Each structure stands twice: as C-alpha cells, then as structure tokens.
Amino acid sequence: MERKTKKWLVAGALTIAVAIGVGTCYSNTSDKSGRENKEAVASKEDKNKPKEAKAAQKDKKSYYPLTIKTKGPDGKEYETVYEKQPEKVVAVYQGNVETMLALGLEDKIAAVAGIEQPILEEYQEAFGKLKNLEEFTPSKETITAEEPDMIFSWVSYFEESTLGEPQEWLDQNVNVYINTNTASEKDTLENEYQDVENIGKIFQVEEKANELVKSMKDKVKEIKKKVEKTEKKTSVLILEKGIDGFINYGADSLAGDMVNQIGGTLAKQESAVMTAEEVAEINPDVLFITYTPYLDDDEELIKEEKMDLFLQDEMFAEMNAVKNNKVIPVMLNEIFASGVRTVDGVETLAEGMQ
Numbered sequence: 001m002e003r004k005t006k007k008w009l010v011a012g013a014l015t016i017a018v019a020i021g022v023g024t025c026y027s028n029t030s031d032k033s034g035r036e037n038k039e040a041v042a043s044k045e046d047k048n049k050p051k052e053a054k055a056a057q058k059d060k061k062s063y064y065p066l067t068i069k070t071k072g073p074d075g076k077e078y079e080t081v082y083e084k085q086p087e088k089v090v091a092v093y094q095g096n097v098e099t100m101l102a103l104g105l106e107d108k109i110a111a112v113a114g115i116e117q118p119i120l121e122e123y124q125e126a127f128g129k130l131k132n133l134e135e136f137t138p139s140k141e142t143i144t145a146e147e148p149d150m151i152f153s154w155v156s157y158f159e160e161s162t163l164g165e166p167q168e169w170l171d172q173n174v175n176v177y178i179n180t181n182t183a184s185e186k187d188t189l190e191n192e193y194q195d196v197e198n199i200g201k202i203f204q205v206e207e208k209a210n211e212l213v214k215s216m217k218d219k220v221k222e223i224k225k226k227v228e229k230t231e232k233k234t235s236v237l238i239l240e241k242g243i244d245g246f247i248n249y250g251a252d253s254l255a256g257d258m259v260n261q262i263g264g265t266l267a268k269q270e271s272a273v274m275t276a277e278e279v280a281e282i283n284p285d286v287l288f289i290t291y292t293p294y295l296d297d298d299e300e301l302i303k304e305e306k307m308d309l310f311l312q313d314e315m316f317a318e319m320n321a322v323k324n325n326k327v328i329p330v331m332l333n334e335i336f337a338s339g340v341r342t343v344d345g346v347e348t349l350a351e352g353m354q
Contacts, residue, residue, distance in 0.1 A: 063204055064082060064083055064084050064085075065081050065082060065083050066081070066082045066201060066202065067079050067080070067081050067082075068080050068082065068177065068198055068201065068202060070166075070176060070177050070178045070180075070183075071155070071178060071180070071183040071184065072155065072158060072165065072166045072167075072178065072183065073155050073156070073158050073159050073165070073166075073183070074165070075183075078166050078167070078170065078176070080170065080175045080176065080177070081175075082175060082202055085108065085202070085203050085204060086108060086148075086149045086150035086175065086202065086203070087108060087149060088108075088110035088146065088147060088148045088149050088150070089105075089108050089109050089110060089148060089149070089150045089151070089152055090109075090110055090111050090112070090113070090138070090143055090146050090148045090150075090151050090152070090153075091109055091111075091112050091113075091152045091153070092112070092113045092114045092137065092138065092151070092152070092153035092154070092157055093113075093114035093153060093154055093157075093179075093337065094114065094115060094116055094117065094119075094333050094339075094341075095179070095333060095337045095338055095339030095340070095341065096152045096153060096179065096337075096339065097109075097112045097114075097115065097119070097127070097130075098119060098120055098123060098339050098340050098341065099195065099196055099199055099339040099340055100152070100199065101119070101123035101126050101127060102123065102196075102212060102339075102340045103196075103199060103200060103203065103205050103208055103209055103212070104205065104208065105199075105203055105205070106126040106127070106129065106130060108203060109130055110131065110146045110147070110148055111130070111131040111132070111133050111138075111146045111148075112127075112130050112131070112132055112133065113132070113133040113135060113136060113137065113138045114136055114137060114153075115132060115295070116292060116293070116294055116295065116333060117293060117294075117295065117331070117333060118295065120340070120341070137157065137162065138163075139163075140162075140163055140164055143163060148174055149173070149174055149175065150174065150175045150176070150177065150202075151163070151169060151174060151175075151176050151177075152176075152177045152199075153176075153178065153179070154178065154179050154182040154337060155178045155179065155182040155183035156182065158176065158178065166178070177195075177198065177199070177202070179195060179337045180192075180194055180195055181195075181254050181336070181337055182337050185252065186251075186252045186257075187252060187253050187254035187256075187257060187336075188254065188257045189220065189254070189257055189258065189261055189342065189346075191254075192216075192254070192338060192339065192342045193213045193216065193217065195339070196209050196212055196213050196216075196339070196340075197209050197210065197213055200212075212340070216340075216342060216343050219343045219346075219347075220261065220262065220343065220346055223262055223343075223346055223347060223350045224261065224262040224263055224350075226350060226354070227262045227263045227264065227350050227353060227354065228263050230353065230354050233264075233265055234264065234265065234284075234285040234286050234353050235265050235266070235267040235284045235285045235286070236259050236264050236265060236266055236267060236284060236285070236286045236287075236288065236349070236352075236353060237266075237267040237268060237279070237282060237284035237286070237287050237288070237321070238253075238255045238256065238259070238266075238287075238288040238290070238330070238335070238349075239274070239279065239287065239288070239289055239290070240289070240290040240332070241289070241290075241306070241309060242273060244273060245273045245274055245275050245276070246273070246274045246275075246276070246279055247271075247272075247273055247274075248268050248270070248271055248272050248273070248274050249271060249290075249335070250266065250268060250269050250270045250271035250272070251266055251269045251270075251271075252271055253271055253335075253336075254335055254336055254337075254338065254342075254345075255288075255330075255335035255336070255345070255349070256269075256271070258335065258345060258346050258349050259349055259353075262346060262349070262350055262353075264349070264350075264353050267282050267283075267284040267285075268282055276313070276315050276316070277315070279316070279319075280315055280316050280318075280319055283318075283319050283320055283321075284319070284320065284321050285320050285321060285324070285326060286321055286326045286328065286352050286353055287310060287319070287321035287322075287326065287327050287328070288328050288329070288330045288348075288349065288352060289306045289307065289309065289310070289327065289328070289329055289330070290306075290329075290330055290331070290332045290335070291303055291306045291329045291330070291331060291332065292331070292332045292333070293331070302329075303329040306329050307327050307328075307329060310322055310327045311327055326352065328348070328352040330345065330348045330349065330352075331344075331345075331348075334348060335349075
C-alpha cells in the first residue's frame with residue numbers, strides 16, 4: 001500500500017529555572033524614581049513614534065491571544081491558544097510544507113519532513129533554504145531537538161506510537177495544528193480551504209490566505225462549468241491498490257467530494273475495500289488509480305505500473321473504463337490532505353471525466 005495513513009483503515013519535559021534574588025541594591029525610593037524615569041522616557045519615545053507604527057503595535061497586541069480548534073486522533077477537539085506568531089514550526093508532509101510556503105511563511109519554519117515529490121516549482125527557491133530532516137517521519141526525539149513552538153502535520157502523526165498525543169505537546173507550550181481532512185469523518189474541499197485560512201490567522205497573514213482560497217474556489221467553479229457542458233454523465237471510481245484489494249474513495253473522501261462538487265457521479269458512494277471482482281462488476285466509465293512517486297522514482301513508470309493493474313488483467317478486459325482507455329492515474333497528494341495542490345486534483349479528475 002502507498003505511504004499514507006487514513007483515519008479509517010514528548011519524550012522529555014520542559015525545565016524551568018527560577019532565579020532568586022539574594023539582596024537589594026537600591027532603596028524603595030530609588031526603585032520608584034527609576035521606574036518614573038523609565039516611564040517618562042518610554043512615554044516620550046511613544047509620542048515620537050509614527051502613527052502607523054503605533055497602530056501596528058496596537059493591532060499586534062489586540063490580535064493575540066488567538067484560539068484555533070483542531071481535532072486529534074481520539075476525535076477530541078483541542079482549543080489551542082496562540083499568544084504570538086509561532087517562530088519555530090516543524091511542518092511534516094508535503095501539503096503542510098507547501099501551504100506555509102504559499103503564504104510566505106518560510107522564515108517561520110524550523111524544519112520540514114515527509115517530502116515525497118519535488119516541491120512545487122514556485123516554492124522551490126524558498127524551500128531550498130529550509131532544513132529538511134533525514135527521517136521521513138521524524139521521531140519524538142528528533143522533533144524535540146528542534147525546540148518547536150508549533151507542529152503542523154497529519155492526525156496519524158499524533159498517535160502514541162509515533163509522535164505522541166497532542167496534549168503532550170500542548171502541556172509543553174508547543175501548539176499543534178492537524179490537517180482537518182486527516183481527522184474528520186467526512187473529507188471536503190471546504191476543510192482544505194479552512195486549513196489555509198486557519199494558518200493565515202495563526203500567522204496574521206489572513207489577507208494572503210483569503211486571496212489564495214478565493215483563487216482556489218474560483219478555479220473549482222471554472223472547472224465545474226466545463227464538466228457541466230459534458231453531455232454524458234460518466235460514472236467514476238477512484239481506487240488505491242491495497243494489500244487485500246482496492247480501497248475505494250467514496251463520498252466521504254476528499255476525492256469523492258471533488259467529484260460530487262464538480263458535477264460527477266461516483267460509481268460507489270461508500271468508502272470500502274473491494275475485490276477485483278467487485279470492481280469489474282461495478283464497471284465504471286472512468287477509473288482513477290492513485291499513485292505516489294517518491295523523489296527517486298520514475299514518475300511515468302509508476303503511473304504505467306498502476307494503470308497496468310487494470311489494462312493488463314483479463315479480469316477487467318470488458319470494463320468500460322478499460323475499453324475506452326479511461327484508466328487514469330491521479331497523484332495521492334492531490335486528493336488527500338492536498339493543501340495548495342487541491343485544484344490540481346480537481347483538474348485531473350475533471351479532465352478524466354470529459
């Protein structure tokens with residue numbers, strides 16, 4: 001099975017050093033006088049500040065603390081409180097890294113991991129300056145060593161057997177943000193948009209986040225119009241090759257929601273593991289098969305191998321998708337926790353349906 005963990009299928013403690021004063025160098029009168037002098041100087045400096053600087057300072061003070069909700073592996077909703085912008089984020093997995101880069105937040109990233117494909121071209125220069133951890137999925141010890149103030153990852157990364165429960169990090173004043181579509185009962189395009197908007201809020205770049213989301217929504221609307229012009233409504237099946245069969249991406253998956261939102265028809269609504277016989281019996285007009293090319297892989301070869309699962313098997317010879325050459329590979333990172341690649345996934349599905 002491809003490298004992913006769907007919801008349905010730190011070590012160490014912080015030490016606080018307390019410094020205790022062992023004497024007094026000044027009298028109470030001297031302390032008072034010193035405070036008054038400092039306040040007078042501060043007041044004078046504040047008066048000399050440009051109005052724009054004062055407004056920015058006031059806005060910064062009023063913006064935080066900021067409360068953002070995120071859901072953990074136990075289904076519990078965590079209210080995370082940001083007292084200020086995070087300065088040392090560890091972002092794990094492709095979509096999370098690219099979302100931060102799309103919002104111009106590379107200077108807030110301490111380290112990244114879980115990079116499967118080359119970073120999107122428009123972000124490669126910024127990515128080249130980041131620390132890319134050697135471990136694909138870093139251990140708790142590796143993350144701790146980075147001294148993060150925020151971790152941005154999938155829900156599967158916050159299990160006890162991997163990074164630990166979210167509360168472990170929150171207790172250490174390390175905030176966590178978990179991709180909504182890796183922890184929800186129903187994955188949707190709206191959840192992907194919401195993640196971008198939430199990251200925008202956390203880092204006070206809401207305008208840029210809103211612009212990005214608007215461009216994504218506008219593109220999806222444009223794609224939907226093209227699909228609606230198609231005379232014949234095609235039935236669509238989206239599969240991933242698993243160990244015991246094929247995993248169907250139903251209406252509760254992001255891929256399924258993409259198909260439904262642009263006017264397509266899912267051949268099977270329920271997410272489930274299917275046998276080859278069941279796939280052949282459903283007989284979709286278009287069959288999408290997921291693939292994940294890793295950095296050292298030949299992407300075209302990987303796609304051919306996935307397509308051949310159906311094109312070279314007599315079991316599927318009479319299936320409409322095979323006879324009409326409509327077996328189409330779709331990159332997993334474009335239809336699962338996809339971030340800024342979401343529109344790419346919608347385009348791939350739409351083009352195959354036409």
